[in-house]
Amino acid sequence: MTNEHTKVRIKFSKYGSMIFIGHLDIMRYFQKAMRRADIDIAYTTGFNPHQIMSFAAPLGVGLYSNGEYLDIEMNEPMNSKLMITRLNSVMVEGIDILSVKKLPKTAGNAMASVAAAAYTVAFREGYEPDFDYKEKLSDFASKDRIMVTKKTKKSEKEMDLKPFIYELSIVNDKIHMLVDASSSGNIKPSLVMEAFYKENGEVPSEFAFIITREDTYTNIGTDEKSEFVPLDAVGSEM
């Protein structure tokens, strides 16, 4: 990275059949999209130069999103509106560019900036739980501890989810949650849902949930008193 480069954060959505495209392929997709849109993206030096591009938080296959982010570095800044138009003209159905912001020079990289993510969970038709999830959620959310078994490649360990759940409520008949998405605590919404089902004596089918990541947040407050804002709130229009 050199000082002349402009750091830019791009926000996009993922929906429709694009939810079946995995993270690595989304990265390749954006590399090609930058070329198609003729974006003046900066490259690393060396024999095999590659685009300076990094993604905030990989989204699992099958999840929808209204708040995905990637950072790039550009040789020259470009008008935000023009860049949105240019990028959207080369997108496929299922990915829309929502915002393009210039980042302050001091901004950390996208991935390290991620502190939390908001999700909406709905149920696929025919996969609704037997218990009244709208009624039961507030009991579940007000528990002191939410113990789950987190499986890693090597071991299983008991952990308390509660400190990592910042919000859990019903919004428009769907389950809304704001959870830790930082590298140290990254909580999958399905883990919260499994605990919720278990609390009510059920085991969810792996296809039961339609999960949408509504936005990805960074913490502009302190560790003790966090203040979450969307990742692009730290940038400004170009």
Place this chain on the structure above:
Amino acid sequence: MRKLALRDEILLKIDKPARYIGGEVNSVMKEKEQVDIRFAMCFPDVYEIGMSHLGIQILYDMLNQFEGVWCERVYSPWVDLDEIMRKENIPLFALESQEPIKNFDFLGMTLQYEMCYTNILQILDLSGIPFFAKDRGEDDPIVIGGGPCTYNPEPIADFFDLFYIGEGETQYEPMMRLYRKIRDKGGSRKEFLEEAAKLPGIYCPLFYQVTYKEDGTIAEFKPVKEGLPTTILKEIQMDLSDTYYPKKPVVPFIKVTQDRVVLEIQRGCIRGCRFCQAGQLYRPVRERNVDMLKEYASEMLKNTGHEEISLSSLSSSDYSKLPELIDFLIDECNRKKINISLPSLRIDAFSLDVMSKVQDVRKSSLTFAPEAGSQRMRNVINKGLTEEVILKGAKEAFEGGWSRVKLYFMLGLPTETDEDIEEIAVLSDKIARVYYETVPKEQRNGKVQIVTSTSFFIPKPFTPFQWAKMGSKEDFLDKARKVKQAVVSQLNQKSIKYNWHEADVSVLEGVFARGDRKISQVILKAYEKGCIFDAWSEFFKNDVWLSSFLECSLDIDFYTTRERSLDEVFPWDFIDCGVTKEFLKKEWQNAMAETVTLNCKEKCNGCGAARFGGGICFNREK
């Protein structure tokens, strides 16, 4: 928003769901109400292989330019989805509209290699289309085959309504017009096939009959309907600079085998290697105009966003404007940080210089394809590459910093002796010696790495070797063992790694390559017993194939190891690829006499392809 043919649950369960959802960059969507002909173009193998094929991209782009025609794509569902579709009775669908293939007007299949034949049946089966053309009704699509395997379509003739022999750019437009005309006046499927069979290059197997002699060879092959040609001349696009070529090829989401812009610079090959089918089929040699190629290269890179461009041809070094094209590409690609890949280059000073500019010398390897170890054998196969040239190229490459070499050879060539086989090891060793003589000790980065690979020779139709006896599995493995022994007795054996190809698949490929109509029953039998994706070693079931031949009372050796007389009628003789049987016979005799034939640039050898009235040989004569 498009509705997908597969439920979320299925897409989330299977490997690489992106194979089945369509919607890729540059894929073509049309309004159903705005079109009256639906064409499904199929490559009967998995998506990643099919999407890497240039021919389909050309035809897809072309058909979608036709008014009223919507061409979509379909590939073989991988085994995981195949199982689910059978269990749940989900009909095979096209990627764009996600609608069942069965509802289409045409199902086109490109046949690029023989080992995809059971996948043809998979496609038909999952689509709900009868296997045999004779059993199809008015509601079934017209099933049409194209591609190199159609130069001997007989082993799969029963499964196709039509074959398109030759290059696709010329006859699809008239065929679409004909289809529309007959359908709009209420004509039947049969009426269309009868008229289509009169189009140039089009073969309708139902209207041709074969009779056999007692020894199993062909007695007669003739049309059973009046007004149909007895021989079918291949179609050819003579002007490659003013024709269809996709400026916006489809860009897959997942990584496919050919994940780059492919620029086809010419068709045909001047070399005339006697084992090579492509070298005969695609004559005469026709180059694309260099200005057209420059324009397309820029446009295609812009429209796809690919980070790599590759040149495609049988022998890129023979393209007359290669230096000009490469200079342009290097300039263009350096600015845009795009890689250039240059396959099929002859190793010489020019190509080494170019390669050192476009790739990391330390990481790349050089490829030589001497095809045979001894000069005698190379004369037999007419591979005009001498040991002197190979060693000189290697020396220059080692001086330029390369230290990895790949060598390709064939085993089981006509007239091959044990000495010819040993020479494969000797030549590999000589290249290693050149390295140690050329590169001083202090500049070496470990040993030179030489990878020597052999494949088994399979005689193909329309080559001078179409009369040749093919080796048996035992012959092949014995020959591979001899190479292995010879390699370990070389001075530099530790620098040479030897790989050989599986023999079982080669034998079967040999049967299909020169097979007749009787073979279709074996293919169906093997498919019914579970054979599919035979080109994939993990799915190839040799024992099932062997038992299928037995059950059909067909003898593999009849198709492979049998001696063929010069006057035998071959199943593919009714096709005229431009090159005459007389020429091929003469070349077969030249091979036996170890006589080399000059290439098309040096001298016209009268192969017959000049009758198309163009190409480098014709233009030179003028």
